[in-house]
Amino acid sequence: MSEKDSDAEITLRLGAAAGDGIQSAGEMIMKVLSRSGMHVTTYNGNQSLIRGGHVWFHVHASTKKIYSLGYGIDFLIPLTQLSYDQHFEKLNQGGAVIYDPVAVKIHDLDPKVMQISVPLADIALKYDKRPIMKNTVALGSLCAAIGVDINVLSKAIQDQFGRKEPAVAENNIKAAMDGYEMVKKQTRPLKNIQYNYSVRRPAMTADYALALGAVAAGCRFYAAYPMSPASPIVHWMASHAKKLGITVFLGEDEISVMNATIGASYAGARAMCATSGGGFALMQEAIGEAAMTETPVVVVDVMRAGPSTGLPTKTSQGDLNMMLGISQDDFPRVILAPRNPEESFYTAPRAFNLAERYQVPVIILLDFAIGDGGYSTVDNLNFAFEIDRGKLLSTPPPAYTNGYWFKRFAITDDNISPRSIPGTPDMMFVAKTDEHDEWGHDLSDVLAGLKEYLPIRRRMHEKRMKKLEEIKKEMKLPEIYGPSGADISIITWGSSSNAVREALHELHKKGVSVNSFEFSDIYPMQEDEVRKILSTAGIMVDVEVNYSAQFAKLLKREAGVEINNFFLKYDGEPIYPEEVEKHILATRKEVHAIA
Amino acid sequence: MALKLSDVRTDLFNDWCPGCGDFGIEASLQMALTELGIDINRVVLFSGIGCHGKIVHWTNTFGIHTLHGRTLAFAQGAKLANPELEVVALGGDGDGYGIGAGHFVHAGRRNIDMTYIVHNNGVYGLTKGQASPTQRLGEQTKSLPQPNINNGINPIILALSAGYTFIARSYAFNTRHLKETIKKAIAHKGLALVDVLQPCPTYNDIETKAWYDGEDRRDASGRAVPRVYDVNMKGHDPLVSKEMDEDQVDKKIQHVFRLSKEWGDQIPIGIFYQEIGTPTFEDRISARIPSYLQNPPAKQIPPGTTKSTVELEKLSSELTVQANNV
Ligand SMILES: Cc1ncc(C[n+]2csc(CCOP(=O)(O)OP(=O)(O)O)c2C)c(N)n1
Ligand code: SF4
Ligand SMILES: [Mg+2]
Numbered sequence: 062m063s064e065k066d067s068d069a070e071i072t073l074r075l076g077a078a079a080g081d082g083i084q085s086a087g088e089m090i091m092k093v094l095s096r097s098g099m100h101v102t103t104y105n106g107n108q109s110l111i112r113g114g115h116v117w118f119h120v121h122a123s124t125k126k127i128y129s130l131g132y133g134i135d136f137l138i139p140l141t142q143l144s145y146d147q148h149f150e151k152l153n154q155g156g157a158v159i160y161d162p163v164a165v166k167i168h169d170l171d172p173k174v175m176q177i178s179v180p181l182a183d184i185a186l187k188y189d190k191r192p193i194m195k196n197t198v199a200l201g202s203l204c205a206a207i208g209v210d211i212n213v214l215s216k217a218i219q220d221q222f223g224r225k226e227p228a229v230a231e232n233n234i235k236a237a238m239d240g241y242e243m244v245k246k247q248t249r250p251l252k253n254i255q256y257n258y259s260v261r262r263p264a265m266t267a268d269y270a271l272a273l274g275a276v277a278a279g280c281r282f283y284a285a286y287p288m289s290p291a292s293p294i295v296h297w298m299a300s301h302a303k304k305l306g307i308t309v310f311l312g313e314d315e316i317s318v319m320n321a322t323i324g325a326s327y328a329g330a331r332a333m334c335a336t337s338g339g340g341f342a343l344m345q346e347a348i349g350e351a352a353m354t355e356t357p358v359v360v361v362d363v364m365r366a367g368p369s370t371g372l373p374t375k376t377s378q379g380d381l382n383m384m385l386g387i388s389q390d391d392f393p394r395v396i397l398a399p400r401n402p403e404e405s406f407y408t409a410p411r412a413f414n415l416a417e418r419y420q421v422p423v424i425i426l427l428d429f430a431i432g433d434g435g436y437s438t439v440d441n442l443n444f445a446f447e448i449d450r451g452k453l454l455s456t457p458p459p460a461y462t463n464g465y466w467f468k469r470f471a472i473t474d475d476n477i478s479p480r481s482i483p484g485t486p487d488m489m490f491v492a493k494t495d496e497h498d499e500w501g502h503d504l505s506d507v508l509a510g511l512k513e514y515l516p517i518r519r520r521m522h523e524k525r526m527k528k529l530e531e532i533k534k535e536m537k538l539p540e541i542y543g544p545s546g547a548d549i550s551i552i553t554w555g556s557s558s559n560a561v562r563e564a565l566h567e568l569h570k571k572g573v574s575v576n577s578f579e580f581s582d583i584y585p586m587q588e589d590e591v592r593k594i595l596s597t598a599g600i601m602v603d604v605e606v607n608y609s610a611q612f613a614k615l616l617k618r619e620a621g622v623e624i625n626n627f628f629l630k631y632d633g634e635p636i637y638p639e640e641v642e643k644h645i646l647a648t649r650k651e652v653h654a655i656a
Numbered sequence: 657m658a659l660k661l662s663d664v665r666t667d668l669f670n671d672w673c674p675g676c677g678d679f680g681i682e683a684s685l686q687m688a689l690t691e692l693g694i695d696i697n698r699v700v701l702f703s704g705i706g707c708h709g710k711i712v713h714w715t716n717t718f719g720i721h722t723l724h725g726r727t728l729a730f731a732q733g734a735k736l737a738n739p740e741l742e743v744v745a746l747g748g749d750g751d752g753y754g755i756g757a758g759h760f761v762h763a764g765r766r767n768i769d770m771t772y773i774v775h776n777n778g779v780y781g782l783t784k785g786q787a788s789p790t791q792r793l794g795e796q797t798k799s800l801p802q803p804n805i806n807n808g809i810n811p812i813i814l815a816l817s818a819g820y821t822f823i824a825r826s827y828a829f830n831t832r833h834l835k836e837t838i839k840k841a842i843a844h845k846g847l848a849l850v851d852v853l854q855p856c857p858t859y860n861d862i863e864t865k866a867w868y869d870g871e872d873r874r875d876a877s878g879r880a881v882p883r884v885y886d887v888n889m890k891g892h893d894p895l896v897s898k899e900m901d902e903d904q905v906d907k908k909i910q911h912v913f914r915l916s917k918e919w920g921d922q923i924p925i926g927i928f929y930q931e932i933g934t935p936t937f938e939d940r941i942s943a944r945i946p947s948y949l950q951n952p953p954a955k956q957i958p959p960g961t962t963k964s965t966v967e968l969e970k971l972s973s974e975l976t977v978q979a980n981n982v
Contacts, residue, residue, distance in 0.1 A: 263975050277964050281953035282737050308953050313762035317729035324733025329954035350723050441977050446964040453959040483700045483718035491719040507671050
């Protein structure tokens with residue numbers, strides 16, 4: 062078994078070809094575990110195809126709260142030879158491979174890994190003409206190996222197939238039972254976990270959590286153009302549109318999506334859209350439009366590995382530079398990068414409130430690893446959000462009207478102008494993507510460059526930019542884990558935090574003096590505070606999922622903090638805690654060698 | 657209180673070139689709004705970037721001068737968020753049929769109840785007269801060094817194939833016709849296109865006011881014989897209704913096609929096509945969300961809201977950590 066606590070933790074991986082139903086099998090075992098009181102985190106090793114190829118589903122579960130994908134693999138269920146070949150080297154000692162000898166030839170396996178042979182296909186053929194239930198048989202087998210009550214699986218199967226003919230669920234349950242019995246005959250459970258069947262934990266992806274949070278925060282207009290790994294959000298919105306009164310707009314492209322979203326917000330709705338990098342690139346001009354017209358908007362980029370079409374079903378944190386450099390010239394923007402599904406849920410209402418309070422675009426950065434590709438169990442979610450629509454008014458303050466027009470872009474002490482929405486009597490205004498004065502009137506044509514108007518252009522530009530100073534005060538500082546004054550400090554952001562946090566535990570067990578600083582609010586940065594906090598750091602190691610250390614560069618640019626040691630991953634896969642551990646151990650060695 | 661033209665016209669300085677057809681469009685639109693007597697607080701004008709786009713500043717309604725080509729996308733979002741708004745989108749021919757062509761086509765699929773007026777001047781006016789998507793192959797307007805190498809598109813047919821349910825063309829200097837056409841377009845339930853032939857005296861020296869008006873063609877009494885004529889006055893009935901059979905509809909479409917290709921000596925204006933009874937996008941949403949029109953996105957979280965209003969916990973028992981019932 063892994064070096065981790067074998068009576069508290071499980072890692073397992075199912076592998077097959079696309080179309081074999083590995084995703085739903087993975088979700089099923091995730092459900093079994095989360096309904097047995099376990100904390101669960103998963104990862105979906107997808108490929109950009111519908112059939113064939115190789116896909117896998119990784120599950121990490123624990124009786125304690127966990128964050129990432131765990132260490133190695135305790136249980137491997139390869140339905141194809143390729144699945145075995147790809148993953149067997151990661152098997153932990155004390156673990157097992159559950160396989161059908163007809164499909165998989167075992168080779169080069171560590172003798173300390175148990176081989177559990179089950180005729181998965183033959184059993185499946187008892188219940189159907191085609192062996193499609195073989196993954197159900199495998200799940201039954203797995204339940205025996207990890208010592209979980211098979212009834213939890215039966216119930217999950219019942220839920221899954223409940224809407225089909227009764228025979229479907231019945232046959233699947235029988236198939237699972239056969240697998241379960243078969244393994245029970247071969248071995249006692251390899252895990253001695255105290256499952257708590259009285260607790261059922263909700264599990265969700267960050268995409269899903271974000272959709273929930275957004276709607277709870279009042280989002281009623283959602284626009285999208287299909288793009289992995291952001292699509293789960295539109296699927297959720299569309300399937301809840303009726304019940305929750307959400308207008309879902311499937312645009313012809315991301316340009317229309319972004320413009321329609323800003324249009325909906327201009328008209329008074331809380332509006333959001335989401336995409337991945339390529340779609341975001343198309344949205345950029347319009348995000349400048351939102352900033353220039355001071356129309357609040359929330360936009361989500363669920364990052365995939367790029368550039369260009371890149372790896373549509375693989376992960377990356379490589380879009381940060383794009384977010385910092387969106388569109389032409391300077392304008393205020395907010396960038397938030399929730400670290401996990403739970404934080405993604407709570408980020409949505411913050412994003413809407415920030416967008417409306419400051420009348421700026423707010424960008425939420427998720428990535429494939431947590432957005433679409435991975436579930437995590439969450440604690441009870443608190444849906445009672447505070448909603449703050451900022452200076453959205455229904456009657457004009459006298460100082461802001463000249464009888465028929467409303468001074469929509471008034472310069473105020475806090476640089477935020479009162480706002481109205483079309484249809485509000487006595488608050489008429491024209492907004493403009495050209496530079497404009499406080500009334501929204503044009504400064505780009507006959508007045509541009511005239512000496513009387515240069516100061517106005519300056520003031521309008523400053524008014525927009527200075528909002529950043531106010532926003533900064535609302536930005537969260539990094540969360541610190543581990544002892545203060547540690548020799549080594551890991552600097553990380555967004556979803557990379559998960560593997561780091563888990564690695565920290567193991568490193569501490571090994572006596573390494575290390576702590577971590579996790580950033581989830583990315584921009585604007587409270588540079589002075591950040592500099593102060595990081596002045597307590599040891600040797601800093603930057604951990605992120607991109608080639609050029611984009612976040613470290615931002616830290617340098619904003620806070621003048623320089624990092625010289627990096628663990629950067631850009632092969633499309635998420636970071637695993639053991640990789641962080643290895644890097645930190647090597648760093649410690651170097652440091653000692655120098656010292 | 658009846659609206660007066662002065663109620664919908666601002667006193668901001670207007671910087672269009674003297675003789676620009678945009679003046680005719682502005683006046684017609686303002687007259688149409690005045691005569692329709694719509695609550696101007698409900699009216700929102702959306703424009704793109706180009707000479708045409710400035711119209712939102714001269715008109716006293718809510719308005720937004722959006723990006724080049726993105727008017728329709730923006731306006732559709734706003735209209736869906738608040739279907740009570742009277743949405744009039746305005747575009748240039750470069751703006752709407754060029755850079756915004758994708759939005760132009762896809763708006764037709766939705767048939768949102770709004771009006772789209774295109775200032776069709778054959779050139780990219782504001783960028784100094786390059787050939788726009790409607791300029792014909794081989795034409796050479798003033799600032800082209802060589803004749804136009806591209807074919808011009810046919811907005812009428814494009815709109816028809818995209819699903820627009822009201823398709824009209826008018827002429828900027830026939831303000832009576834244009835005003836009436838805009839009124840009908842606004843009254844139409846569904847997406848209405850008004851393509852407006854708009855002389856640009858500065859850059860389009862071919863399709864000039866004099867040319868449209870037929871100053872070069874005189875009848876026996878010496879009067880100009882206009883090229884532009886009203887098809888509806890000539891008996892073209894644009895209506896297509898659900899009661900008509902396929903044959904009748906086909907014939908009508910063929911006729912519209914033929915009319916839309918007339919150019920040169922005879923240029924038809926008027927309502928080419930009007931489909932009655934096709935559900936609007938708002939109808940389609942309402943069929944799914946019955947409360948949509950009463951409680952659209954823009955009204956669900958009114959200004960001043962401080963607390964979340966949906967109880968998502970009730971959505972699914974799977975959302976809360978709870979005791980199992982295996
Ligand atoms: C994305 C983008 N590309 C190019 C421009 C430059 N531009 C401004 S107006 C214009 C053309 C306007 O032509 P048209 O839409 O026909 O309007 P008109 O000026 O003729 O009324 C262009 C290309 C721009 N503003 N934005
Ligand atoms: S350039 Fe042409 S379209 Fe533009 S204002 Fe002048 S005349 Fe009108
Ligand atoms: Mg033009």
